[in-house]
Amino acid sequence: MSDAMSGTAQIGVTGLAVMGRNLARNLARHGHTVAVHNRTGARTKALVEEFGKEGDFVPAGTPREFVAALERPRRLVVMVKAGEATDAVVGEFAPLLEPGDIVVDGGNAHFSDTRRREEALRERGVHFVGAGVSGGEEGALHGPSIMPGGSDEAYAALGPLLEDIAAKAHDGAPCTAHIGPDGAGHFVKMVHNGIEYADMQLIAEAYDMLRAVAGYAPARAAEVFRTWNTGRLDSYLVGITAEVLAHTDAATGRPFVDAVADAAEQKGTGRWTVQTALDLGVPVSGIAEAVFARSLSGHTGLREAATGLPGPHRPPLGERDAAHFADQVEQALYASKITSYAQGWNMMRAASEEYGWNIDLGTVAAVWRGGCIIRAAFLDRVRAAYDADPALPTLLADAEFAGETGAAQEAWRAVVATAVRYGVPVPGLSAALASYDALRADRLPAALTQAQRDYFGAHAYRRTDRPGVYHTLWGQDRSEVRTDG
Numbered sequence: 001m002s003d004a005m006s007g008t009a010q011i012g013v014t015g016l017a018v019m020g021r022n023l024a025r026n027l028a029r030h031g032h033t034v035a036v037h038n039r040t041g042a043r044t045k046a047l048v049e050e051f052g053k054e055g056d057f058v059p060a061g062t063p064r065e066f067v068a069a070l071e072r073p074r075r076l077v078v079m080v081k082a083g084e085a086t087d088a089v090v091g092e093f094a095p096l097l098e099p100g101d102i103v104v105d106g107g108n109a110h111f112s113d114t115r116r117r118e119e120a121l122r123e124r125g126v127h128f129v130g131a132g133v134s135g136g137e138e139g140a141l142h143g144p145s146i147m148p149g150g151s152d153e154a155y156a157a158l159g160p161l162l163e164d165i166a167a168k169a170h171d172g173a174p175c176t177a178h179i180g181p182d183g184a185g186h187f188v189k190m191v192h193n194g195i196e197y198a199d200m201q202l203i204a205e206a207y208d209m210l211r212a213v214a215g216y217a218p219a220r221a222a223e224v225f226r227t228w229n230t231g232r233l234d235s236y237l238v239g240i241t242a243e244v245l246a247h248t249d250a251a252t253g254r255p256f257v258d259a260v261a262d263a264a265e266q267k268g269t270g271r272w273t274v275q276t277a278l279d280l281g282v283p284v285s286g287i288a289e290a291v292f293a294r295s296l297s298g299h300t301g302l303r304e305a306a307t308g309l310p311g312p313h314r315p316p317l318g319e320r321d322a323a324h325f326a327d328q329v330e331q332a333l334y335a336s337k338i339t340s341y342a343q344g345w346n347m348m349r350a351a352s353e354e355y356g357w358n359i360d361l362g363t364v365a366a367v368w369r370g371g372c373i374i375r376a377a378f379l380d381r382v383r384a385a386y387d388a389d390p391a392l393p394t395l396l397a398d399a400e401f402a403g404e405t406g407a408a409q410e411a412w413r414a415v416v417a418t419a420v421r422y423g424v425p426v427p428g429l430s431a432a433l434a435s436y437d438a439l440r441a442d443r444l445p446a447a448l449t450q451a452q453r454d455y456f457g458a459h460a461y462r463r464t465d466r467p468g469v470y471h472t473l474w475g476q477d478r479s480e481v482r483t484d485g
């Protein structure tokens with residue numbers, strides 16, 4: 001342990017609850033001297049007492065001591081409760097800092113707060129890095145996926161440390177990279193969580209179909225997921241799904257999944273993703289359906305009121321058909337997953353253009369290959385698609401992915417149609433298919449929508465045969481006038 005006033009720590013962490021403590025330990029285990037501080041001193045003391053042997057920690061009792069313990073330019077990681085606490089801590093430290101110092105917010109901040117904080121500190125010459133951190137407390141300790149946003153200068157000073165402690169992908173590359181300026185890192189982390197919602201919903205629907213239509217008990221469905229996890233669906237979420245489904249509840253002896261209440265929560269980031277997508281005008285139906293599905297599951301009053309409403313009650317398929325159907329579910333899940341991920345990437349592209357972030361969309365896929373919740377083998381191919389064509393308008397247009405969704409057509413449609421016939425809700429799978437069909441359509445009924453809007457609100461429309469904006473005089477002789485001069 002070093003003296004708190006010596007200014008020898010390469011980096012500091014303030015906020016030592018589960019995430020901050022584990023990040024500090026991760027940094028120390030990688031040979032960095034880490035100043036540690038927490039509002040309530042007991043956490044600092046406990047960290048050093050319990051884990052002091054893991055590396056070189058410099059405990060600091062006050063913000064002033066903490067700042068003094070850091071090498072210059074100072075690198076401070078703030079890992080406190082997102083929202084007001086972050087503002088309070090940044091406000092407390094800012095007067096103690098000097099131009100060139102770097103404040104990293106590793107909490108789950110909304111990207112617009114990060115933009116605001118970055119601008120305020122920039123005025124003082126202090127760099128503010130909003131870093132999305134994914135992987136929970138285990139990831140923080142053993143290697144998270146880290147998505148830092150901020151200035152190039154800040155990344156140059158900070159990047160090597162983040163690269164040390166980040167997860168490593170199968171090719172050894174660190175799962176972190178400079179995402180872009182100001183709020184870009186927290187934005188990308190938010191979209192990660194939105195995609196996570198969509199992915200989990202699709203997996204849940206696939207399980208439901210295996211159970212209700214194929215007639216597979218959870219243990220059998222677990223086998224199916226385990227097999228899928230050896231193929232193109234290989235991912236953390238599919239892997240844990242197999243484990244959860246195979247687990248037996250100790251208290252009841254039933255499948256664990258049957259002992260768990262079927263009301264999901266939806267906390268901040270999924271909702272933020274959808275709200276932001278609406279603001280940006282980007283359709284993310286897969287994420288939105290996932291957020292709504294969780295919300296619906298928690299409306300016990302509505303669900304009780306609707307229990308017993310008419311609907312089909314079909315017996316499961318026979319053994320032979322069930323095996324074929326399970327294979328179709330794999331294809332529907334995979335095609336829907338590509339579609340939902342494509343929506344997330346579209347959203348990042350739109351924000352990058354809106355805010356001038358210049359996000360490298362292939363790099364985002366690379367950073368998500370390890371450490372985070374949506375880590376998956378398939379992200380190597382997402383990266384390859386964007387590396388091959390950085391201007392790719394949608395993942396669905398990449399030749400390889402287009403080939404796969406094309407090959408999945410019959411199965412995808414059969415699964416959604418079967419779900420409808422069985423009365424099994426598949427909002428994620430069907431929204432993905434609808435999005436796919438809408439994008440590939442020659443003509444959409446949006447033409448009718450535009451005509452209706454012109455009828456009741458004189459909103460005007462464009463025509464297919466000539467340029468200009470027009471309005472039909474619906475209440476008069478239905479003649480057409482040009483409204484754009």
Ligand SMILES: NC(=O)c1ccc[n+]([C@@H]2O[C@H](COP(=O)([O-])OP(=O)(O)OC[C@H]3O[C@@H](n4cnc5c(N)ncnc54)[C@H](OP(=O)(O)O)[C@@H]3O)[C@@H](O)[C@H]2O)c1
Binds near residue numbers: 017020038081108135
């Ligand atoms: N938990 C996860 O899996 C996870 C994953 C990714 C990101 N995150 C994000 O990482 C951040 C930290 O998460 P966490 O679960 O470790 O902790 P947390 O429960 O979100 O926050 C507790 C920490 O915040 C400090 N704090 C709260 N209000 C404060 C204030 N006004 N001034 C100074 N310090 C204040 C607490 O200090 P005291 O000890 O003095 O109360 C404590 O160190 C959060 O933004 C969270 O959203 C969490």
